[in-house]
Amino acid sequence: MTSKEVSVWTSRLLLFAVANDVRLVILSDGIANRNHGGFYTPEEYAASQ
Amino acid sequence: MSDRETWASRLGFLLAAIGSAVGLGNIWQFPFKTATNGGAVFLVFYLAAVLLIGFPAMLAEFIIGRRTNRNAVDAFAELGFKQWRVVGGLGVFTGFWILSYYNVVGGWVMRYILGSATGAYFGNSAEYFGAISSGPEAVAGQALFLLICVGIVAVGVEDGIEKATKVMVPSIVILMIGMAAWVTTLEGAGAGYSYFLSPDFSTLAANAGDLIPFAVGQAFFTLSLGMAAMITYSSYIGDDESLPVDGGIIVVTNTLVGVLAGLVVFPILFAINISPDTSGPSAIFVAMASAFPQLPGGRLLGIVFFGVVLIAAISSAISLLEVAVSYGVDNTSYSRVSLSAMLGVVLFVLGFPSAWDLAWFGWFDTLAYKLFLPLSVLLVLVFVGWVLSSDAVAELRQGTGGLRAFGPTWLWMVRTVVILGVILTLALGLQTLFLAEDPAIIPPI
Numbered sequence: 446m447t448s449k450e451v452s453v454w455t456s457r458l459l460l461f462a463v464a465n466d467v468r469l470v471i472l473s474d475g476i477a478n479r480n481h482g483g484f485y486t487p488e489e490y491a492a493s494q
Numbered sequence: 495m496s497d498r499e500t501w502a503s504r505l506g507f508l509l510a511a512i513g514s515a516v517g518l519g520n521i522w523q524f525p526f527k528t529a530t531n532g533g534a535v536f537l538v539f540y541l542a543a544v545l546l547i548g549f550p551a552m553l554a555e556f557i558i559g560r561r562t563n564r565n566a567v568d569a570f571a572e573l574g575f576k577q578w579r580v581v582g583g584l585g586v587f588t589g590f591w592i593l594s595y596y597n598v599v600g601g602w603v604m605r606y607i608l609g610s611a612t613g614a615y616f617g618n619s620a621e622y623f624g625a626i627s628s629g630p631e632a633v634a635g636q637a638l639f640l641l642i643c644v645g646i647v648a649v650g651v652e653d654g655i656e657k658a659t660k661v662m663v664p665s666i667v668i669l670m671i672g673m674a675a676w677v678t679t680l681e682g683a684g685a686g687y688s689y690f691l692s693p694d695f696s697t698l699a700a701n702a703g704d705l706i707p708f709a710v711g712q713a714f715f716t717l718s719l720g721m722a723a724m725i726t727y728s729s730y731i732g733d734d735e736s737l738p739v740d741g742g743i744i745v746v747t748n749t750l751v752g753v754l755a756g757l758v759v760f761p762i763l764f765a766i767n768i769s770p771d772t773s774g775p776s777a778i779f780v781a782m783a784s785a786f787p788q789l790p791g792g793r794l795l796g797i798v799f800f801g802v803v804l805i806a807a808i809s810s811a812i813s814l815l816e817v818a819v820s821y822g823v824d825n826t827s828y829s830r831v832s833l834s835a836m837l838g839v840v841l842f843v844l845g846f847p848s849a850w851d852l853a854w855f856g857w858f859d860t861l862a863y864k865l866f867l868p869l870s871v872l873l874v875l876v877f878v879g880w881v882l883s884s885d886a887v888a889e890l891r892q893g894t895g896g897l898r899a900f901g902p903t904w905l906w907m908v909r910t911v912v913i914l915g916v917i918l919t920l921a922l923g924l925q926t927l928f929l930a931e932d933p934a935i936i937p938p939i
Contacts, residue, residue, distance in 0.1 A: 448826035455836060458590070462844035468937070469847045469854065 517810025518599050519716035520752035521670075521803055525759040525777040527712050529770035531705050534693035537756065539709035541749070547915045548713035549745050550907050551871050552724055554878040556737045557889045559728030565821040566722030569729070575881060581873040585722030586821065588866040589814040590837075592721060594845035595858045596814075597643070599775075600807045601635020601849065602627055603800055606779060610786065610796025619783030620768065623776040632849040637842060643811045644838035647819050648831045667747075669802050670754040676789075677761045686761030689770060703930075707923040710915065711863035716748055718813065720870035726817045736894045738904075758782075775855070778803075815841075853938040860934050864923030872916045879908040 528536045562572040567582035605626045609615040615622035626632065677683055698705065714720045731740070755778065762781040763770050773780055782799060786792035815837060822833040847854035878886045887901035894900060927935045 448828060451822055451826045451828065455840060458587075459840050459843060462594075462840060462846075465937075466843060466846050469850065 517716075517806045518596060518603075518803070519712075519718075519810065520748060521755045521806060522599055522775070522778045523715060524712060524752040525755050525781075526773075526775045527708050528690070528756055529760075529763075529773055529777045531708050532694070532697060532701060533689040533760070533770065534691055535695060535698060536705060536709055537690065537753075538693050539705060540712050540752075543710040543713035543915070544717070544745060544749050546907075547710060547912050548717045548719065549741060550904055550912045551714070551719050551875060551916075552717055552741045552745065553737055553890060553904060554874055554886070554908060555719060555724040556728040556731070556741060557878055557882070557886045558874070559725040560731045560733070560737065560892075561885075561889045563729045565729065565824050566725040566817060567821055568824065569725055570877070573882065575877070578877055578881070581870070581877060582722055582725070584866070584870045584873065585720060585725065586818055588862065588870045589721035589723060589817050590841065590844070591858065591866055592715070592862050593811060593814045594841055595848035595855055596807070596811055597640045597841060597845050598632060598636045598849045598855060600639030600643075600804070600811060601632055601637075602779065603804045603807055604639060605631070605635050606783065606800040607797055607804060609783070610793055610800055613787075613793055615783040616787040616792075619780045620773075620776065622783065623779050627776070628850060628852045628855070633846060636845055636849040639807070639811075640838055640842055640845075643808055643815055644834045646808065646812050647815045648834040650830060665802055665805075667751060667754075669799065670751060670758065673785075673799070674754055674757040677758050677785075680761055680765040682765040682767075683761035684764075686764035687757075689764065690756050690760040703922050703926050707864045707868070707919050707926070710919040711867050711923075714867045714871055715863070716752060717745065718810070720867040720874070721814060722817045722870075723813050725874075726820055727813065732893075734893045737890055737892075738894060738900055775852075851938075857934075857937050861927075864927050864934070865920075868916055868920040868923060872913070872920060875908055875913055875916060879905065879913065 524540075528540075558569050558573070559566075562569040564572045565582075566585050567579050570576070570578035570582050602623075606615070609622060609626075626635075718724055728737070731737070759777055759781040760770060762785050763773060763777065766781075766784045768780060768784075770777065782796070786796040786799070789795055815834070818837055819830060819833050822828050823830055826833075828836070845858075848858050849855075882889075883905070887905050890901045890904060891898055927933060
């Protein structure tokens, strides 16, 4: 792999990561501190039952 | 190749490799996965996975690395199989994927050092975790942790990883033993021991789709397999060293630290009346943060404990970052410093969702365990077991002395038990990712 190829692949990965971030910011509402998917504090878990 | 750095000593390699294996994987991820997958049943499957799949798979990665003395991608080309370079590439990508959210946990650990100093979590340890584990504060922690790791890798192998891990690893083990001994004196600890050590197989059939991929994935995660890390590390080992002995030392040390973490975490959780399956990724944090306020010198003990966990986390993170940087140094005109900085930026952007929202954290973690890790290990095993075949056995023989019969047995294991175990793991993982009612492959919104 040449320097140029490494730059290309790094840019692609960065692009994917940026797209992921944009998707998160645009498509989500109330995104901060949503504790779902099993990630509750014990108190929140008890309250959700 | 002549200017490539080498390990200063055999001890240096071993401690660095153990440092790579002993990290958040044992101390944080092991109690987390044990807690969310049924306790002792998970422990049984995890131990079986380490012994029957993890250890032989680690030797497979060692063989590729030492035979070629190259980075994880070019090693395949060096052996004469250029088209297999994609397997090395998948390993590097998997390491990156994992590192992206590993940095977030590193950030949590740093926050807990601060919390120990100020006593911020002394009031309610569970609430504190909920407050700091996602959102802007977690992003800041992730960035700081990443900055430290990038700085160490930019300095280089000799100065960075090797010297640091020589000091780190023994202190982790000693501290965990001390904590485990103290925990035996807690009232209510007995239920924790029984949860962790007495398996209840009655729920196994209903949970196999999660339990098996997470147990096998945990073995890969803690041993740094499927991330190209062990291929890169073993490329620095000399031909006169015994791979099975080196691998055995790493596997045993690594497993003992994980079990020790369980012996500390579960008795505490039961003593403070927190059900393990609700604690998830907070298990180690909540347990420790609940214990320290009860102890004399709790703040200092908290700083020391989370300080050591931070060191362990850094040593593992830099070993993953080193995989990609070593590739770049070997193959491109980029300098070590600029490569480290460039990859640091990519990792920060990739890991941002995991720091911002715990649901995304879970998505990254699930994909790593159920798809990338088993797929990456499976391809390495196919390559070593069928493509390299007798050449792999010959490489394994180098430096083994009295262990000459070990090679053929290992190859037989790889071609039967190991490969079947990994295929089963991947199949169960793919089923929950793609075919379940609520497919886990779809990112949370």
